[in-house]
Amino acid sequence: MPEVNNWQLGRNMAYRFDAAYPERQFAFVFNINRCLACQTCTMACKSTWTFSEGQEHMWWNNVETKPYGGYPQGWDVRILDLLEQANPGGQTWDTSNAGTDGEFYGRYDGMTIFEAAKAQGGQQEAIGYLPADEEWTAPNIYEDTARGSKGVPGRYGAGEALPEHNTWFFYLQRLCNHCSYPACVAACPRNAVYKRPEDGIVLIDQSRCRGYRKCVEQCPYKKPMYRATTRVSEKCVGCYPRVEGSDPLTEGLPMETRCMSVCPGKIRLQGLVEIDPKTGDWKHDPQNPLYYLVKQARVALPLYPQFGTQPNGYYIPPRWVPREYLEQMFGPGVNGAIDAYTRPPRELLAVLQLFRATQTIIFRYEIREGPKVRDAVIGGQPWEMFDDTVIGYDSQGNEVANVSVLEPFIERPRKYLNSL
Ligand code: SF4
Ligand code: SF4
Ligand code: SF4
Ligand code: F3S
Numbered sequence: 001m002p003e004v005n006n007w008q009l010g011r012n013m014a015y016r017f018d019a020a021y022p023e024r025q026f027a028f029v030f031n032i033n034r035c036l037a038c039q040t041c042t043m044a045c046k047s048t049w050t051f052s053e054g055q056e057h058m059w060w061n062n063v064e065t066k067p068y069g070g071y072p073q074g075w076d077v078r079i080l081d082l083l084e085q086a087n088p089g090g091q092t093w094d095t096s097n098a099g100t101d102g103e104f105y106g107r108y109d110g111m112t113i114f115e116a117a118k119a120q121g122g123q124q125e126a127i128g129y130l131p132a133d134e135e136w137t138a139p140n141i142y143e144d145t146a147r148g149s150k151g152v153p154g155r156y157g158a159g160e161a162l163p164e165h166n167t168w169f170f171y172l173q174r175l176c177n178h179c180s181y182p183a184c185v186a187a188c189p190r191n192a193v194y195k196r197p198e199d200g201i202v203l204i205d206q207s208r209c210r211g212y213r214k215c216v217e218q219c220p221y222k223k224p225m226y227r228a229t230t231r232v233s234e235k236c237v238g239c240y241p242r243v244e245g246s247d248p249l250t251e252g253l254p255m256e257t258r259c260m261s262v263c264p265g266k267i268r269l270q271g272l273v274e275i276d277p278k279t280g281d282w283k284h285d286p287q288n289p290l291y292y293l294v295k296q297a298r299v300a301l302p303l304y305p306q307f308g309t310q311p312n313g314y315y316i317p318p319r320w321v322p323r324e325y326l327e328q329m330f331g332p333g334v335n336g337a338i339d340a341y342t343r344p345p346r347e348l349l350a351v352l353q354l355f356r357a358t359q360t361i362i363f364r365y366e367i368r369e370g371p372k373v374r375d376a377v378i379g380g381q382p383w384e385m386f387d388d389t390v391i392g393y394d395s396q397g398n399e400v401a402n403v404s405v406l407e408p409f410i411e412r413p414r415k416y417l418n419s420l
Pocket of ligand 3: 045046048049060061175176239257
């Protein structure tokens with residue numbers, strides 16, 4: 001079996017195919033701390049792509065409440081459990097060389113879903129399971145159900161305080177991660193799933209698919225879905241016409257997807273990152289906002305990197321959730337990411353303003369420095385806030401976003417009845 005480099009795991013790993021990388025990769029960063037669970041993203045996807053007969057239970061984008069919610073029910077716990085069965089107690093990270101060449105987050109010493117399948121000597125490319133029909137029927141099951149000591153005598157009314165809450169839940173926004181080593185691609189015996197060389201979007205060729213559902217079984221994120229009316233599987237298409245620039249709104253320029261661009265919580269930023277054709281890692285491109293957030297500020301982390309698919313969705317973890325839980329979900333970078341978000345460096349605070357500033361994909365940003373507006377102490381450390389302005393540029397170098405850290409305050413003239 002070929003070996004490929006997985007930079008998120010800090011090592012090589014077994015994969016069905018030789019390494020082959022797109023020129024640019026579809027990627028996104030979600031700031032969990034800001035999500036409202038309004039499901040506007042979910043409905044934007046549904047009303048665009050999955051409104052037809054046979055797609056009633058299909059939610060390519062969904063927002064679930066952790067720790068109990070999941071679509072399909074318990075998807076992540078099931079995969080974590082399968083990994084554990086294949087390699088009991090072995091899913092650990094060695095972070096002694098974290099941050100050095102080749103070990104960005106450290107080195108994952110456990111088994112990926114591909115390695116676990118190989119170790120078990122089965123016919124599958126990756127371990128997995130096929131959810132039962134009823135597991136797909138309730139996308140919001142356990143919504144807003146908290147874990148912890150709510151109701152325990154003495155705690156009622158006491159409230160919660162950062163850094164970690166005793167009673168907690170959080171929203172996890174999910175879609176296909178358009179992985180660099182997709183389990184769906186590896187799993188399909190018909191080679192019906194493919195990754196586009198121009199943007200890394202992963203698609204199911206509807207004319208090749210015969211409904212074998214190996215993709216549904218082996219995608220650890222459970223994002224391919226079977227459609228009984230057509231007897232083939234479907235999945236998030238990365239809104240590829242928008243990413244290609246076919247939408248008239250942006251006059252030929254790459255545009256963010258439907259689920260990204262509607263988000264009222266301003267938690268989503270999507271784009272395309274340049275890929276090194278030799279290693280599959282991201283090319284050094286510090287003025288790309290996604291590169292800055294993931295590789296420089298290290299504030300956004302991959303979802304379950306230990307699965308081994310090298311997912312391209314990144315998350316700013318929620319500040320109030322027990323760290324062990326978050327480390328299982330996002331790997332060993334959690335403490336660093338939360339520290340960076342809690343006491344953001346000047347550049348990070350400016351780049352965070354780019355979230356939902358425009359529908360056009362931002363390829364590059366610049367910062368125009370402004371005055372200091374605040375001194376504070378956060379976590380016992382001094383912190384300064386500056387009213388910088390961040391300017392975002394599209395693929396052609398045109399300015400498409402211009403946002404300052406402080407929101408402009410506009411006073412309504414006195415001639416109106418409801419003026420201040
Ligand atoms: Fe969260 Fe944004 Fe989706 Fe609303 S639209 S649920 S805020 S990600
Ligand atoms: Fe395939 Fe699943 Fe990765 Fe999407 S998330 S590319 S469906 S393995
Ligand atoms: Fe749906 Fe497009 Fe979002 Fe994929 S990228 S989940 S197809 S809206
Ligand atoms: Fe292949 Fe999945 Fe279709 S395994 S045949 S793409 S259902």
